Amino acid sequence: MDAETIQRSLEDGGLRCTPQRYAVMAFLMEHAEHPTAAEIFEAVNRLDPRSSRATIYNNLRDLVEAGLVREVAVEGRAARFDAKAVRHHHFICDRCGNVEDMEWYDVPKPDADSLGKRVFREYELIFRGLCARCAPRRASRHA
Amino acid sequence: MDAETIQRSLEDGGLRCTPQRYAVMAFLMEHAEHPTAAEIFEAVNRLDPRSSRATIYNNLRDLVEAGLVREVAVEGRAARFDAKAVRHHHFICDRCGNVEDMEWYDVPKPDADSLGKRVFREYELIFRGLCARCAPRRASRHA
DNA sequence: TCTCAAATTAGACAGATTCTAAGACTTCAT
DNA sequence: ATGAAGTCTTAGAATCTGTCTAATTTGAGA
Ligand SMILES: [Mn+2]
Ligand SMILES: [Mn+2]
Ligand SMILES: [Zn+2]
Ligand SMILES: [Zn+2]
Numbered sequence: 001m002d003a004e005t006i007q008r009s010l011e012d013g014g015l016r017c018t019p020q021r022y023a024v025m026a027f028l029m030e031h032a033e034h035p036t037a038a039e040i041f042e043a044v045n046r047l048d049p050r051s052s053r054a055t056i057y058n059n060l061r062d063l064v065e066a067g068l069v070r071e072v073a074v075e076g077r078a079a080r081f082d083a084k085a086v087r088h089h090h091f092i093c094d095r096c097g098n099v100e101d102m103e104w105y106d107v108p109k110p111d112a113d114s115l116g117k118r119v120f121r122e123y124e125l126i127f128r129g130l131c132a133r134c135a136p137r138r139a140s141r142h143a
Numbered sequence: 144m145d146a147e148t149i150q151r152s153l154e155d156g157g158l159r160c161t162p163q164r165y166a167v168m169a170f171l172m173e174h175a176e177h178p179t180a181a182e183i184f185e186a187v188n189r190l191d192p193r194s195s196r197a198t199i200y201n202n203l204r205d206l207v208e209a210g211l212v213r214e215v216a217v218e219g220r221a222a223r224f225d226a227k228a229v230r231h232h233h234f235i236c237d238r239c240g241n242v243e244d245m246e247w248y249d250v251p252k253p254d255a256d257s258l259g260k261r262v263f264r265e266y267e268l269i270f271r272g273l274c275a276r277c278a279p280r281r282a283s284r285h286a
Numbered sequence: 287t288c289t290c291a292a293a294t295t296a297g298a299c300a301g302a303t304t305c306t307a308a309g310a311c312t313t314c315a316t
Numbered sequence: 317a318t319g320a321a322g323t324c325t326t327a328g329a330a331t332c333t334g335t336c337t338a339a340t341t342t343g344a345g346a
Binding site for chain 2: 071072073074075076079089091094100102103105107108110114116117118119120121122123124125126127128129130131132135
């Protein structure tokens with residue numbers, strides 16, 4: 001992944017390009033597996049400069065607020081993060097909790113009636129079932 | 144809500160009808176506001192018999208596994224629960240995190256190609272934006 | 287160079303959920 | 317009715333995730 005590209009996307013989001021912030025963004029742009037904050041912390045600290053846990057969380061928050069990163073909540077597990085490159089839906093595995101990207105397609109938005117006074121911003125489609133790794137051992141009941 | 148109905152739905156799910164489990168299921172069937180485990184704990188303990196926190200969580204897990212209850216993960220907040228009466232989508236407020244029901248409508252499932260070896264079980268549509276209560280004060284930045 | 291806001295840090299803290307180990311309750315076969 | 321075996325509940329400890337605090341460092345701009 002080109003350093004220029006990463007730096008530019010931070011600046012586009014109105015964020016200064018600090019070494020720690022750069023490391024988080026770079027890791028997310030290079031890894032599409034929806035890592036958790038803990039995984040990002042571990043990964044970026046295998047190389048210098050070291051980032052503290054607080055900084056990982058601070059930067060993830062900043063990146064999400066800037067719209068550069070998406071946070072995916074998974075029931076009962078740590079949040080996962082995702083550099084929003086191209087629009088896409090998600091598939092979440094019932095068994096292992098893995099989040100996988102699914103090709104984007106539009107679906108009809110809810111009509112004004114059912115929205116009422118709510119202000120619509122976006123939607124996403126979540127598919128559930130068993131991922132390719134879990135499907136074969138479907139019979140076994142526990143992770 | 145009819146006691147018979149609640150009891151029957153537990154048995155349909157293959158679960159024994161204990162007083163504590165009944166209390167959780169009854170509360171969920173009578174309250175559509177997607178309560179958290181803590182809210183359920185507090186509510187069912189305003190009357191006897193008392194349920195411990197562990198029992199609330201145990202029973203919520205059992206109910207979810209039995210397919211009687213849905214768990215809704217919201218970024219950065221406690222999980223919310225939902226007796227799956229009628230099929231519906233969800234609207235989640237960006238500002239206050241409230242989860243609201245939206246009328247169900249079908250959308251096209253992903254094609255076999257993009258599913259690959261995954262086993263599809265269900266999908267849900269999540270809308271995001273501002274709820275009716277938050278929309279008016281849209282300008283203010285913090286909850 | 288100086289100043290000041292922004293960013294980082296270690297560690298304390300808090301909230302949500304799970305785990306543990308013991309006891310109580312059910313079921314079911316005698 | 318009795319006893320064994322499994323299921324359920326419980327209090328509290330433990331764990332995991334994420335936030336906060338207060339002190340320090342950094343770096344952009346004057
Ligand atoms: Mn993704
Ligand atoms: Mn609902
Ligand atoms: Zn899986
Ligand atoms: Zn709201």
